[in-house]
Amino acid sequence: xxxxxxxxxxxxxxxxxxxxxxxxxxxxxxxxxxxxxxxxxxxxxxxxxxxxxxxxxxxxxxxxxxxxxxxxxxxxxxxxxxxxxxxxxxxxxxxxxxxxxxxxxxxxxxxxxxxxxxxxxxxxxxxxxxxxxxxxxxxxxxxxxxxxxxxxxxxxxxxxxxxxxxxxxxxxxxxxxxxxxxxxxxxxxxxxxxxxxxxxxxxxxxxxxxxxxxxxxxxxxxxxxxxxxxxxxxxxxxxxxxxxxxxxxxxxxxxxxxxxxxxxxxxxxxxxxxxxxxxxxxxxxxxxxxxxxxxxxxxxxxxxxxxxxxxxxxxxxxxxxxxxxxxxxxxxxxxxxxxxxxxxxxxxxxxxxxxxxxxxxxxxxxxxxxxxxxxxxxxxxxxxxxxxxxxxxxxxxxxxxxxxxxxxxxxxxxxxxxxxxxxxxxxxxxxxxxxxxxxxxxxxxxxxxxxxxxxxxxxxxxxxxxxxxxxxxxxxxxxxxxxxxxxxxxxxxxxxxxxxxxxxxxxxxxxxxxxxxxxxxxxxxxxxxxxxxxxxxxxxxxxxxxxxxxxxxxxxxxxxxxxxxxxxxxxxxxxxxxxxxxxxxxxxxxxxxxxxxxxxxxxxxxxxxxxxxxxxxxxxxxxxxxxxxxxxxxx
Amino acid sequence: xxxxxxxxxxxxxxxxxxxxxxxxxxxxxxxxxxxxxxxxxxxxxxxxxxxxxxxxxxxxxxxxxxxxxxxxxxxxxxxxxxxxxxxxxxxxxxxxxxxxxxxxxxxxxxxxxxxxxxxxxxxxxxxxxxxxxxxxxxxxxxxxxxxxxxxxxxxxxxxxxxxxxxx
Numbered sequence: 164x165x166x167x168x169x170x171x172x173x174x175x176x177x178x179x180x181x182x183x184x185x186x187x188x189x190x191x192x193x194x195x196x197x198x199x200x201x202x203x204x205x206x207x208x209x210x211x212x213x214x215x216x217x218x219x220x221x222x223x224x225x226x227x228x229x230x231x232x233x234x235x236x237x238x239x240x241x242x243x244x245x246x247x248x249x250x251x252x253x254x255x256x257x258x259x260x261x262x263x264x265x266x267x268x269x270x271x272x273x274x275x276x277x278x279x280x281x282x283x284x285x286x287x288x289x290x291x292x293x294x295x296x297x298x299x300x301x302x303x304x305x306x307x308x309x310x311x312x313x314x315x316x317x318x319x320x321x322x323x324x325x326x327x328x329x330x331x332x333x334x335x336x337x338x339x340x341x342x343x344x345x346x347x348x349x350x351x352x353x354x355x356x357x358x359x360x361x362x363x364x365x366x367x368x369x370x371x372x373x374x375x376x377x378x379x380x381x382x383x384x385x386x387x388x389x390x391x392x393x394x395x396x397x398x399x400x401x402x403x404x405x406x407x408x409x410x411x412x413x414x415x416x417x418x419x420x421x422x423x424x425x426x427x428x429x430x431x432x433x434x435x436x437x438x439x440x441x442x443x444x445x446x447x448x449x450x451x452x453x454x455x456x457x458x459x460x461x462x463x464x465x466x467x468x469x470x471x472x473x474x475x476x477x478x479x480x481x482x483x484x485x486x487x488x489x490x491x492x493x494x495x496x497x498x499x500x501x502x503x504x505x506x507x508x509x510x511x512x513x514x515x516x517x518x519x520x521x522x523x524x525x526x527x528x529x530x531x532x533x534x535x536x537x538x539x540x541x542x543x544x545x546x547x548x549x550x551x552x553x554x555x556x557x558x559x560x561x562x563x564x565x566x567x568x569x570x571x572x573x574x575x576x577x578x579x580x581x582x583x584x585x586x587x588x589x590x591x592x593x594x595x596x597x598x599x600x601x602x603x604x605x606x607x608x609x610x611x612x613x614x615x616x617x618x619x620x621x622x623x624x625x626x627x628x629x630x631x632x633x634x635x636x637x638x639x640x641x642x643x644x645x646x647x648x649x650x651x652x653x654x655x656x657x658x659x660x661x662x663x664x665x666x667x668x669x670x671x672x673x674x675x676x677x678x679x680x681x682x683x684x685x686x687x688x689x690x691x692x693x694x695x696x697x698x699x700x701x702x703x704x705x706x707x708x709x710x711x712x713x714x715x716x717x718x719x720x721x722x723x724x725x726x727x728x729x730x731x732x733x734x735x736x737x738x739x740x741x742x743x744x745x746x747x748x749x750x751x752x753x754x755x756x757x758x759x760x761x762x763x764x765x766x767x768x769x770x771x772x773x774x775x776x777x778x779x780x781x782x783x784x785x786x787x788x789x790x791x792x793x794x795x796x797x798x
Numbered sequence: 799x800x801x802x803x804x805x806x807x808x809x810x811x812x813x814x815x816x817x818x819x820x821x822x823x824x825x826x827x828x829x830x831x832x833x834x835x836x837x838x839x840x841x842x843x844x845x846x847x848x849x850x851x852x853x854x855x856x857x858x859x860x861x862x863x864x865x866x867x868x869x870x871x872x873x874x875x876x877x878x879x880x881x882x883x884x885x886x887x888x889x890x891x892x893x894x895x896x897x898x899x900x901x902x903x904x905x906x907x908x909x910x911x912x913x914x915x916x917x918x919x920x921x922x923x924x925x926x927x928x929x930x931x932x933x934x935x936x937x938x939x940x941x942x943x944x945x946x947x948x949x950x951x952x953x954x955x956x957x958x959x960x961x962x963x964x965x
Contacts, residue, residue: 421855422854425855712839713842714839714841754857756856756857756887756888757856758857758858758950758951759949759950759951763841767838767857769857775838775850775851775852775857776838777838777840
């Protein structure tokens with residue numbers, strides 16, 4: 164009976180993704196002057212794991228390609244040869260190919276065998292070449308990299324060796340060949356094709372020879388004469404902070420979060436009931452309930468934190484993105500990442516990736532000038548893009564800062580006029596900057612395949628708004644632009660003001676509340692039948708919640724209840740409720756899960772007593788209202 | 799394993815009363831049976847949608863089938879029964895007059911449903927059965943909930959579904 168492996172496929176795909184990420188990040192942060200053994204080993208292990216498990220599952224194309232990659236990595240690791248930029252570039256391309264392959268396997272598409280074979284050949288050509296000596300020579304000329312010249316001894320390698328012997332598992336260290344670098348290289352590459360089934364460990368060598376003493380001599384690499392400068396070498400991310408973790412289905416976590424939410428509610432019901440018990444018992448009960456409250460709160464906090472992930476999950480792909488874009492545009496860019504350990508909700512992590520990529524791409528394309536221009540301007544040739552994250556109150560602030568040319572006010576304004584937008588020269592800067600988020604707006608002089616088509620900024624803004632965030636721009640001509648993304652810490656929780664109407668409770672999002680007032684009679688004016696509230700010279704139209712929500716209440720008149728003044732988009736209005744209950748954080752529940760969208764309501768939440776309160780959707784409430792011209796009261 | 803022909807397989811149905819009629823629904827779609835509790839009212843909803851309740855953290859709509867199909871103004875007390883049904887991922891609570899029994903029916907015992915004569919539209923019926931001289935009308939809960947008859951899902955979603963369907 165054959166074991167059904169398909170149940171493990173999902174795990175394999177997820178793990179392979181992670182390994183590919185490790186590979187990519189490792190390659191990006193590899194310092195080719197002085198490769199870090201630890202790093203090389205972790206890159207190698209990632210490739211090895213992919214190859215190993217793809218063999219198990221019969222994903223042969225994946226295994227074959229990874230095998231070639233792995234061989235090359237193994238050579239680096241064993242210091243048979245040193246990493247060069249060309250090889251790293253090729254490997255990054257291979258990583259992309261592997262991702263594509265993985266996606267194909269996941270989608271159960273058929274694999275183009277010819278392409279796979281072609282790819283393997285290409286890789287081998289790049290990594291080894293049939294005439295390595297000449298290739299090495301060519302490289303020396305091209306880029307000034309003096310690799311593969313085994314006549315010279317490496318001075319740097321010495322310090323590596325002690326480490327090498329210590330850190331390598333014994334199986335490795337005995338594996339070294341006596342051949343010189345070239346022989347080994349060729350032989351190894353040749354064996355790559357003909358060796359589909361290796362032992363699962365580290366058997367990359369046909370005949371492992373126990374010659375540990377030879378190790379020092381075989382690794383005949385050379386320090387490049389001049390330290391090569393890569394175009395966009397970002398600082399290495401956190402090297403190896405190995406956090407222990409287990410893989411858990413998100414549904415399980417969500418159901419845990421829900422259950423804990425319920426526990427909190429049950430707990431508070433218990434607390435309420437405890438108040439009706441006879442005096443002697445009450446004291447004891449209260450103590451116990453208090454204890455319970457502490458415990459449940461702690462459980463809730465720690466369960467909520469399960470959903471949180473460090474922003475570095477998003478940020479870690481950017482060294483690669485920046486490198487690719489900068490290379491393509493012929494610019495020199497250094498990426499600085501800060502605050503990668505700031506935690507955000509998992510669902511945000513997934514949705515942030517695309518907008519951020521777009522903004523970073525824009526910064527490099529439109530912001531950072533070409534090296535020549537930067538030199539002219541007296542700036543350093545290498546531009547800097549700073550990606551940072553921090554928590555400010557209930558918000559996460561992500562900022563993308565570049566030291567490029569800044570936004571051009573004149574160009575944006577003239578472009579806006581061209582497109583027939585209502586603008587004038589006296590508009591304040593922050594309003595001008597917001598124009599770039601209009602659909603189809605691009606001021607790039609040249610449309611490149613990187614950016615300039617004007618598709619995107621509007622989408623970026625829309626995506627952010629849908630996540631409950633907003634985007635601010637600061638820009639100084641000649642000194643650069645800073646884009647600030649403000650996002651709620653989590654999508655699941657909202658700061659709200661609970662208001663009572665009749666027997667029902669509604670939640671007004673706190674962020675939209677301007678103030679709450681108890682109107683007196685003389686503040687209430689009427690304009691063609693509609694009541695307006697005069698608050699210090701401004702007239703506010705009024706929405707009576709009991710009417711829109713069709714709730715019976717005794718509190719019908721404006722001066723009997725309380726008016727919550729809110730601002731949503733450009734609309735400002737007051738909401739009449741019976742009374743305020745208080746400010747609280749509520750867990751947002753979807754109404755659409757089991758029901759449908761309801762006008763004027765964005766969701767629901769469960770209150771402390773177990774009842775459901777509806778969360779008001781101010782934007783849709785505002786839509787139904789007449790536009791009240793901004794008028795100043797006479798007095 | 800004992801060979802069972804299709805006609806011997808017994809399907810279990812939960813029977814419930816609505817007015818004078820007895821209905822049955824596939825027991826696999828019943829999540830739980832609970833007492834009626836206070837609901838949170840929803841504005842601009844038809845009278846038979848009572849509102850939403852908190853079912854262990856889920857916001858679940860409550861439909862009173864008595865109002866919908868019997869056209870009466872029912873009373874609510876501690877004996878009022880709500881059957882919570884689950885169709886795919888959706889939960890809906892349905893208020894009925896009472897829950898009677900769980901019965902097993904073989905396919906042969908289920909007769910085609912009539913086109914008229916009961917409160918439910920024939921679209922939502924899956925058959926008729928007789929048990930101890932009592933006629934039991936079998937309801938296709940899935941069809942009922944995913945139609946716009948109860949107004950439980952967005953109308954666009956219904957329109958898309960119907961456009962894509964056989965109609």
